[in-house]
Amino acid sequence: MVTGNSIVNGHDDDRDAKSVSLTPEERRRQRMRNIAIGVTLGALFVLFYILTIARLGSNVFNRPL
Amino acid sequence: MTAVTEAWAEGERVAQGAAGAPLVSTGSVGDFISLLKPRVMSLVVFTALVGMLVAPGTVNPVVGAIALLAIAVGAGASGCLNMWWDADIDAVMARTRNRPIPAGRITRPEALTFGMTLACGAVFVLGIATNWFAAAFLAFTIFFYAVIYSVWLKRSTPQNIVIGGAAGAFPPMIGEAVVTGSVSFDGFVLFLIIFLWTPPHFWALALVKSQDYARAGVPMLPNVAGQAATRLQILLYTLVLVPVATIPVWRAAGGPVYAAVAALGGAGMLWLAFSLWRDGGDRDSLNAHGVRTAWRLFGFSILYLFMLFAALLVEHVFGWSTFGAMFAGGRLW
Secondary structure, eight states, X not given: OEETTEEETTOXXXXXXXXXXXXXXXXXXXXXXXXXXXXXXXXXXXXXXXXXXXXXXXXXXXXXX | OOHHHHHHHHHHHHHHHHTTOOSSOOOOHHHHHHTTOHHHHXXXXXXXXXXXXXXXXXXXXXXXXXXHHHHHHHHHHHHHHHHHHTHHHHHHOTTTTTSTTTTTSSOHHHHHHHHHHHHHHHHHHHHHHSOHHHHHHHHHHHHXXXXXXXXXXXXXXXXXXXXXHHHHHSHHHHHHHHHHSSOOXXXXXXXXXXXXXXXXXXXXXXXXXXHHHHHHTOOOHHHHHOHHHHHHHHXXXXXXXXXHTTHHHHTTSOOHHHHHHHHHHXXXXXXXXHHHHHHSBOSSOBOHHHHHHHHHHHHXXXXXXXXXXXXXXXXXXXXXXXXXXXXXXXXXX
């Protein structure tokens, strides 16, 4: 289904259309996916930080001066 | 973009358009999580944790938790890649037709990308957190499940779940590899228990769902060799499984709780498998008793495996595995 210069997601009537229009539900899901990716990236950042500290442990103080 | 990439992208676009697939993903976060088969993930985490606890050594608890997370994500990646490959089968089976890919909420390329990303990430994190042997083992397990089982064996041989079951049996050995960087005989026994448990467990389900599998063209044993032959195979595998499940007792890995679970649970498994074989039906079909017993065996086998590993977990957390140590102290082994 073509709406102006865009097509509704899931319809392939006009492959040359410049954009895809999403329904409110699809937009909500897209937003939730984006949030989930952001949270995952943040969690990975924290995970690598904690892992580094855990792997270093007390060895960080155990070095010749 | 190169010409090759452009051609590929155009091919994908046309293929998806022809299938009526959405141009932009419509999957919810929950759909992506369900691609990871969370229930299978929880079993993998559980058995890997037991493998870590039974291992002769210790690991920093934070590193251990991160390793478990990596193993869980690796298992989820396997499940995702399995659903990517098996979308056509899933679409015709009642049990699986509402999964995100056959239901049209997530496209196959999305699932493939998601699964490969998670697989690479899980192996990398396990490698840098623990050791590269454990990471390589996880990579091999993902490969074994996604390629050896899903792509190759599942559609080509009735022994699919026997050999493919190894993928589900590797996690305790990965857990041990996380701690020690190697695999011992005790870790191998835990692998063997799950490996031998898989055929009776899945064939009990396949007996009841044989028409579903036949419609999907999956050569499960009941469709190829018949119902009676499958019931006999279930009994034979159970006869091997039950004694093997007692090995941890003689090896000091299991204590009195484990011994009791192995004995009582083993007796239950044997009784159900024997009853299914003897009174379950004729050569080509199950009778009402057979259907009932197959469902019971399917459900009980889950409880049996869970209890065996839970017993090991509890004993190693509380240090109760002295009964096994008494026997393994040179007197019986």
